[in-house]
Amino acid sequence: MNSGIKIRLLLLILTLCFIGTAITIKESVTNKEILDIDTKSLNDYISEQEKKVDLIFKDSLLLKTFKNYDQYPIAVYQAFERYKNDQEVYLFLFKDHQPKMWSTNLFVPITDQGFLEKSNFVQDDNRSYVIRKKTIGNISILAYILVKPYTNNNNPYLNSSLRRNFFDTRNIDIASYTDTVAIKNIYSNEGSYLFSVKLKDGEHENIYTILQFFCWLLAWIALLIFFNSLCLLMAKTKRAWWAIVLLAGIFVLVKFADLKWNLLSENATFAIFDSRNYAYNRFFPNIWSVLSTTILILWWILFIYSIRKELNFDKIKNIRLFRIPIAIGFILSIYFAFALLYDIAGTLITHSNNIYFDFTKLVDLHFLSWVDLGIVGMGILALSIYIDLVLFFLKKLELKPTQLLNIQLACVIFVILIISIYIEKNSLVNLLLALIILIKSFGEKYFDRHILTNYIAVLILWAIISTITHARFYQERDLIDMKILLNNLQSEDDVNAVSLFSDIENGITNDKELKHLFNISLPYTNTDAINDFIKKKYFSGYLSKYDFKAYYYDQNNIPLNPNSQNKINEYREKVINKSIKVTQNFYRASAELGTHEYFSIIPVTIDQNRVVNVIINLSNKDFSYTVPYPEILTDMRINNSQYYNKGEYSIALYKGGSLVTQFGKYTYENNLRGLKGAPGEYIEILDRDSYLHMAYVANTFSTYVISKQKPSFWDYVATSSFLFLVFFMIFMFFHYVTSFYIFLKNTKLTFRNLKYQFYKIINKIQYSTRIQTSIISSVILAILISAVISYISINKQLYNNNRNSKERFIIELGKRIENMLPNTDEVSNENQLISVLKTLSETISKDFNLYSKSGRLLYSSQRRIYDLELFSTFINPIALKNLSLLKKSETIEDEGIGTFQFETSYVTIRDKDYSTVAYIGIPNFSLQKEENINKNLLLNTIVNIYSLIIIGFGFYATFVANSVTNPLSIISRKISQLRLGQPNEPLFWQRNDEIGTLIKEYNLMIIKLEDYANKIKDTERESTWREMAQQIAHEIKNPLTPMKLGIQQLRRSYKDNDPKFPDRFNKFSTSFIEQIDALTQIASEFSHFAKFPTTVMENINIVEKVVKSISLYNNTPNVNIRLINNADQKTLIVKADGNELLRTFNNLIKNAIEGGYGRKNMKIEISIERYSDKFVKIDIKDNGYGIPEGMKDQIFQINFTTKSSGNGLGLVLVKKTIEACNGQIYFETTEGEGTTFHILLPLQQIES
Template structure:
């Protein structure tokens, strides 16, 4: 508790004491140190003449230059070497200052096209050395690859941003020479820093410690007998914890964690986020686990327990609760899939994020809760006097009733498998008495895996169908917001574009195709690249601007008047209304020079044959414009008047529709099997003439099986982890020595592992190790092979492009960059389906088919330095760089020299393959997922096979074990019959020889033991008889003497001797009786009997004695039945009570306490007295026949007790302290 309070107090004090200013100073100091370390690297080059000369020699020494690039480029340090103001060497093509003469000597802070840099300049003769240290990226486009932030190489945290002059709380950053560079401020994500991380963990440790304290307090209360109060306190604590969090959202507001975001998952006010669901489940699990640990101690009132009708009704009620839990599981799982954006594609395991695994953990905890609930309910029902037969009948009646109900509604196998799950748990508890069995738990795990995979398949299908329904409705008449956003963007920029304005001022200055190419590359790339386009220009009189324009502007103006709708959020654009299966937009954009209308630009956009998969690089698509929908698995068809208008995708649709029917304005789903492949069609009918069909292949049965194996494996791993955690907690709590005791326990029990278990473990471990090795080897080989194939493909393609382009410019000595050349180059790139860059021999970019990359300043207009060094300095015929980077985007790029007819290199062509990383990840991901799913299934099968093989191998050993168990001395032991001549056969042969020899030895031993026993018995009998005979002989002699002497007191002496003779004769009778009873011990009649009445019968004999107080503490929770001889057990307790009373004769009161407790397998009886105790030196002989601590007696009492208890299969032990008393511990196995 103290630890929890201290942790939370520390977290709160950190939150209150660490202000934003403190955080800013701390983070800025880290940034300052990181920047200083980079500046020191730069200064080590600029202040050292030898290293400065190395920089100047970079162009001539490729090894030095490549070493520098490999060492410092990824560290955010780049160098530009100018000779006579001409760029001589560059270590990165990321950014270049436009005018180096304007840069001051030393350090300065500059904004370049794609970000902010610390620029360090040094002039040395004809050379100008410029180092660029990346500070912040600032791209014109921002997405998952291009982030506008302080670069991670300089500052990994995202808590700082560059400040402007209007920002108030800022901190200045200086060079190592104390020159001012730039100010920084806390970014919007400043909450994610080292302090908040420390606070989060302090809160977690603190809350966990408080929970442990409350749990310990409740456990202490439970031990004191206040079990219901303890349960109530623990429940109130966790309920209060969750309700206060739901009311005030203090945990989420404190840390703003992603797991508490409603955008990921939200279902209701009670379940506003995934984090809240997780905390709900953890809290409930804690409460239920507490109840489960103390389940044996919950006792119902006696009148309820003894009422059979009440028992049946409570059984039925608990079964109904258990059944209702299934509906709760159903709702939780449905919400996790359908009310969330969580990636639940378990067929693609490597792409599952941590949020997905948290959801799977919640499912595991929910099933764990079900298991605990069912076991608790079973323990409650065990208190009733209801037979297992009655329980089974009740279970079957309720199951059949629900089965009949489901037949009339929506029958599925879920409730049958769930019933099997409950039946197996009940069988294990009621019949097997919770005996651990791998088979039982395998069935349980298989049941919950089957149930989970069944619901997973169903709910994923429901979510996917709802998604298709939304797509179908959206396709009919809804504007795509991302298209509208892109149109609005070019509407804003085209009217002010100087190239566009100059074209309208002087149309003849620019060729039409060049102008169209400019518009296309600058404004119609990205999300609009999937549209076909037409561009028309008109003058201020609405006449065509050039003769080649043939479409009058009146066509579009008439569409504005009728047949088109104004698109929302745009100024000049419209959507044609009567399109079906495609989207058709056009924009009528006026072009002004100041306020003078120069003309009108019309852009007509028509979506291509329904293809939502743009081939434009993701790198250049604005993050907010990227489509959230993956439609690659869908096929589409558009029917008009039952005739196919447009189709796309893998599925082949009929030309005339006779299959797809449905009601107007509704989406209906139809299943169809084509060539043994099952498909599902979503059919949407906007009106009587139009039909939209979206088709998806149904989940194959192989995938369903992989889903089952995945969940089965996950649940097994979860079960093992939970078992280990609970085992460690139990041992840490019960052993003061802690880890030492656990280690000792593991060492001792390692030798107790069954041979069968060792075989199972060895088989599974061998196969798993083999599969892992083979899998890793296969993965490594496939990975390398695919990378090799990918590189070979890129090389082959760049060679082909190289040859084709050389043919195109065969007689050219130089590269042209005019409009025609640019148009031809773009056409060449399109024909070869590639993005291409053309560089001159100095590495300067001349032509590109992806203008936006350079117009946005994402890349500098220079060739990659490594490629330039390899082609220019090292004179290689081609070069492939598999790890070129833009932001966090990695791609491969191939380069080759372009030669003219004289075999002279006049340019270099670059082929950036932006899809290589995506292709690689997709194919490797598919392979890994397939491998994991197959291995998951194989692991399951191997586990089952290991159990089967181990049983087959160890069955003979089990058979031999049972035979040896039945082997007894003095009886006829049957030899084992074994027909195989294997190792087991040899073992059995030796065993048969052994029992034959054993019979002979047993016969001799029995004879010897009988003779020895009779000798010992005769000696003891003689000794015991001699004791009373001596006074008898003496008395007779004295009586004879008195008779002869006529003693006057003869009558009195005769009466005295008579009484003495009778006492001695009685003593002889007692001796004879006790030896007779001991001799009769083998005559044991075992029967099932209730132990408590036997103890009560023994107590009744002595309870009426003076100064004797016998207290019985009965803590059993059920009827205690044992297998024993009733008479022997009664004599046993009579003997123990008699000994206790005799040992307490010196005490004023004899206090005897009898404690009776039980667990699942045994009953424990303690008999405690307050007598004089047993001397330490005599304790080892207490159960030896003929030994006694009393002055009289035969010493057979406790020997008889020990024999009687062992006959009942039990054990007896004792502890004793001098003058304090003795406690006898009796243990009996339960029937």
């Protein structure tokens, strides 16, 4: 059993093992086991954290520090920070049940009462904890172990998973009292019950499901490698075309099985399998389907490329009628594959949700954006290899360069016409593709010294093509988004708002804090305070886009604010006549197209005798598409794609053709001209200016226009630069991987010869390639170092400048606010501060938090964050330490809620006596966006600059390498052309450098060679004539000896009067004549050899000479001579002496006949074919006995012959004749099977 069979058998066994393992895991791992595993992991985590808390509570020195916190506050804060950051234990210090110090402001307990010394499990509305308590006199310490960070999972920044040792688990959740089936209890280290967990519904992900996924993946890979190996074996056994078809069929079956049974996607929850991220059709239901299809196509093309030399084109090549149609089909297949590739790639943009593909904002790119970019890169790599394959196939068809060029031009013209007439797409990308094909077709032949230049030029063209295509599909996506936005403007209901109304009306009806506000203020209520409370708590977030108005009436319909108008009857009239009920208490009023108005009448029961009717009116601001709230408040249940991006879109409303209102950067015309459409029609306006416009004809009177700025020229440059770098890395990675694979395949690599093989590879690299590689490598390395240093330093500088700017702003703000404070009591100052901050928040569009000097929240412009308990109502402990203990005037702290990170600037507000009044915090919720904007701008600049440098140095490296190696190439070419006995041209070099010294030595060597050549000629001439003289003497001596003996015998017979004398005379005279003829032949041949240089060169039809020579020997018995003219031409002109050429073919055919004496059926096959475009090749093949191994080196030497009657000059004359024509002759022979002589002669003229 050979190694190939063993490998294939091993691959098959591996496939079956992986499949068996995957099935075993699926059948054996049950939900009970998943629950047990995750429960144990959670229990272990809590146990470890409890041990950490025990160590804290057993540290007497630390407890003493906690007890005397007022003396060592800094030490307490440092301990709190250390245990929070290093061990995830949150500590809180209480004195007399009041919080004094805390380690986090995310959650701070109001009191320590109700907690036991042992472990307690506490679950509030937003988080779950295990809490331990330690009491030291009137001081108590609470240690919090976070079990579940956030209960609400409707925000992408919040993680609602339970904690585990290594990573969070989404498989289990905390069980409620109503759950009685399939639950597990969690216990403390003391053995007390804490809580129970249950298994969530749906798919469960753990180590076993991940292992099952990788088993199926490895099974597929092993199976594909197995079939690939079988197909390679088929290709080597002359069935290459069937191997290609078989592998393609296998890949199709694999894709069908993947789509049918989802063996990979059902065992993993990766984003590439989620159809919510991307879905196109049944063949591409997710990103994985596109990725796997691209990989299989690339694999298939690489397989064809690896066996390309095994493919047989003889049948096609011999039928001239089929060559051009097949060539056209091959070229058109490139354009078809190109269109298919970019259409599928375009769907990754147009059919993806919440995945950004703006390559000018690299920091904002999603992980799936990089996956999609990798798919496009692999697709372009596959297409590039396919182009190389097509060009290889076209070479096999032996088309003329002019024919190939004309076919390519015809194909690109045809494609452009089809696209222009039927498809209406941009034809520029097809012209660029044609340029790529031309570079690949003729670059190697005509620009062989500019390989790197061609390589970079092709990558630049791919990058430009991808940029143009990206812009086209991105524009399609923009048009789809614009339709959605216009749809929202004219829709009757705001679906997102209606979805929130039910929660709001239930919340207001049962809000105890609101009832308390009414209770303490009746009968004359401060409606401004209640308005502010309701607006901040219930109508922030998405509903902040609506103008909010509220009216309050008692059960007798009397306004609570005496100055307010009586609106209750008006709204009751609306309920009856002009509105539509959308929820229990909310109604939609009739409104103009593009606006929404809702109102509600909500009864709030204060007690048994008092009810307050709350009337709320909401009307959206005209074309207001700002979202004045942090992203941490967004709800995944709301379609956030409907939010208008203030910086991107502009909107205008026209009525009767006249502009009514507009919003955004774009300035619209006063009159709507040249735009006609039916009601309900969307009209795209693409080529008017630098903006993309879409109009929606709402009715015969109203028209909406929405606009978005098109990418600028520099945006295209930035995208092209980035894509060039990506493609450059993909292609270089592929090049090095394939080179390493070929090296391993062709080398018997061992540890001992590793160093030798490495040096062997290095020595094979050309000098010019080494120069180019050295320049490019050094430039890229320098660019990478420079880019990293520049990015880090500039980014740090921007960060410091931004931070300094914030510090200056908050210091100045603090001073201004301090100057506005009256000299009254603390409560008056706090009220004054709240009033000032309310005004500032609306004026400068910033959020403010006001804290008392003890760190408790007094006011927040984003109250909903605290209402949702995302933050506690306590100040950041580090900020409190810096402001209160370290007496800083300001500080900037990094804060976070889940994965949402932001900065908050804090400033101390003091009175005129420098006593602390309060602390103000200004959270910058848009920090990440601001940083990303700066990083994107910086990255774009770096990518643009350095990609241009790489491109420029790529061309420069080629120029330098060619400049350095060009004189060396000239010298090398001249050395290879050196001929002894012929004039050799000296070289000229005007510089007196190292190359000049080398050329000087070369010229001196030519002079010396001429002297040596003359001496060698004289020596060879003398030696040759000596050998010829010896050969002549030998040849003459052979017949003279029997002639002498015959004469002596005839003389003796004459003297003796022998009666047989006449018979002997006749016999000997006949023999003498034969011997004399032999001497005459020898003399003629040697005379001809001596006169050989005086040949007459003329244009000769080689086909005619071969035919004449064959006709001379065609009647030889038992000899079958066959002529095969593969050139399909009757006239092939060469420059030669006609008689010498005819004698050459006669000699070779005669030798072939004589070399096969004894064969019953002697066959001689003579074939004529064009060898490239410059030579004709003649093969003379016989089925004789071949030439013995020991005689091969002497075949063209003087006096060598295998025949008893030969003189050893025939093949010498043949070689001299062929070389006189600037041709070549060589032979192949196999003992016992025959010999083939190959003759190459340069063509002078070809006529069909």
